[in-house]
Structure formats: structure tokens, C-alpha cells
Amino acid sequence: MDSIYRFNAQLASGENFSLQTLQGKTILIVNTASKCNFSVQLGGLEKLYRQYQEYGFTILGFGCNQFGNNEPLSGKALAEFYQQQFDVTFPIFDKVMVNGPESHPLFNYLKSHTRGIAQNRAIKWNFTKFLINSEGQLVARYAPRTKPETLKMVIESNLHDKAGPFQFAKI
Template sequence: MTAITDFTVKAADGSSVALEAYRGQVLLIVNTASKCGFTPQYEGLEALHRDYAARGFEVLAFPCNQFGAQEPGDAAEIANFCSLTYDVTFPVFGKVDVNGAQADPLFDTLKAAAPGLLGSKAIKWNFTKFLVGRDGQVVDRYAPTTKPEDIRKDIEGLL
């Protein structure tokens, strides 16, 4: 299967970012939104990032407006919100679609590698999380209701 680090994605400023830069790291890839009931998870995601970054762990956030239009802002507004509200220091990329015909190919690959409940591929809501091993392969998928701290043991097992 294609390694996640083989993809190129859009940064918040619209430039291209090769995920090759994250090769050899453990990744937690999350579709996020600023106006969602799960938005306070940014705090837990940041805690994971700060605790494990030095050991080769990175959170990668991808804002998405497909669920209840809960990410209406542009890249500057999203970055400002994340920084000022949750002191986010991990990368927040450009806004993406995670489902449908316009879904980012990265998310198509994540969903295929780690289907959801009962084998469903579609992402059901904001803050769905995908854990990726150092080899660039998807290890697990977590529901939006899974708190970042509940993933800690799985992350530690990969570091």
C-alpha cells in the first residue's frame, strides 16, 4: 500500500508540502474544525505533540468544512484561531474535503487503509484521527469521540 509520506498536500498558505518530510515519524492525522463540539480536542492534540515531538511524533491537522459547515474561515482565520485559542504549534494544513468526489487523495488512502465502524469508509465527523507508523502505513483509526489522551498508549507503542 502507498505510504502516507508519498503524498503531497497543501499548506495553509496554498504552497505544496511533501509529506516525505515526515518519513520515519509517527503521525496522528486529524480532520479538524474550529466551531465543532470536539474543537477543545485541539488542547489534547497539542499536549500529545509537546510530549512526544522530540521522540519523532507529529500531529498533522487538516481543517474541513464538510460537517455542519463548522470550519467556515479562511486559512489565516483558522491559523489565528488555533494559535490564539489553543496555542497550537503542530502543522495546520490547507482546508480539505475528506469525503466525496473532491476528497483529498491523502484522506482516500487513510479511509481505505483503516475503515470505520462496520467497514464504512466515509469519515462521519470532524476530529476523526488516523495513527500512522514510522513506516508510513496506517495503524488505526479513531472516532471523533476518542479523546487524544486515550490514544497515548498506542502512540507510545509506536515510538
């Protein structure tokens, strides 16, 4: 079965991270940029992460400087800025390329399994979001303008335990 679990990526801390360690979790992968107009979404992403992490949900933020040079930071400075400015506690990865010949293999995989605006496979801007189910398979792709809070129902529908779908309290 094809999945994201075969990929590794470098955390902003410099550590190599195997996505295989996330087996069984529902994941939202996002290419981020601190100077982008959409960077306010980091707060909304963090809110989703805190609301659903205990149910097996995580968010992976990948810094990306390919669109408008909106991510000047890298490494630990990137993660520290996100934490200080947006109180981000979900995993932040070092900058990656999401398009072109130097594109990270994870993003090549994600693009090859979905299409974005006008049925194009290329990622068009920062804060493109990819929802991955608990089996490591791509469920959906969301445009940068998609606000994190609008993804609650689809996230909840992908969070399951052995007895079936979780029941969430209305917040």
C-alpha cells in the first residue's frame, strides 16, 4: 500500500524525522511561510492541533521560501519564530522546495496524488494543505485560502478508534 510513511524529512531542529513514526495518526501537512499574508493561519492550525492531538491528529509544518520569498528563516530560528509569534507547538520542519527539480520527495508524492487549482498538480502558494488518513494515504488537498477552522468536520471524520468514529464535544 502506497503511503507517506516511506519518507523522511529534517525537522527545524536538524534531526531527521521518519514519517513512519506517525502510523495510525491523521495528519495535516502544510507548506508555511512566516512573512506570508496567510501566516495568521498558523494560529488556527495550532488551535486544531491542540483540539485534536489527543485523538491521534497532528500537523506538520514545512517552511517554504518558493513563493514571494516569504520564508527568510530556516532551522531553529524558523521554529522559534513560529513558537514565539503564533504559539506553535506542532512539529516544524526545515525549509523545503515544494515545486521544481529540487522538490522534497514528500511533496512530489502529495502532488502526484492530487490536483489543485485548475487541475494543476503544482503547488501555487504557501499554506496549501494536505490531509492524510491514519493509513498514511492522501485524503484531500486544500487551497491556501482554506481557513484551518473549516477543516474540523473532515478532520473529525478521519479520526477513528477501534470502536468507530470518535464523538467530539461541541466547543
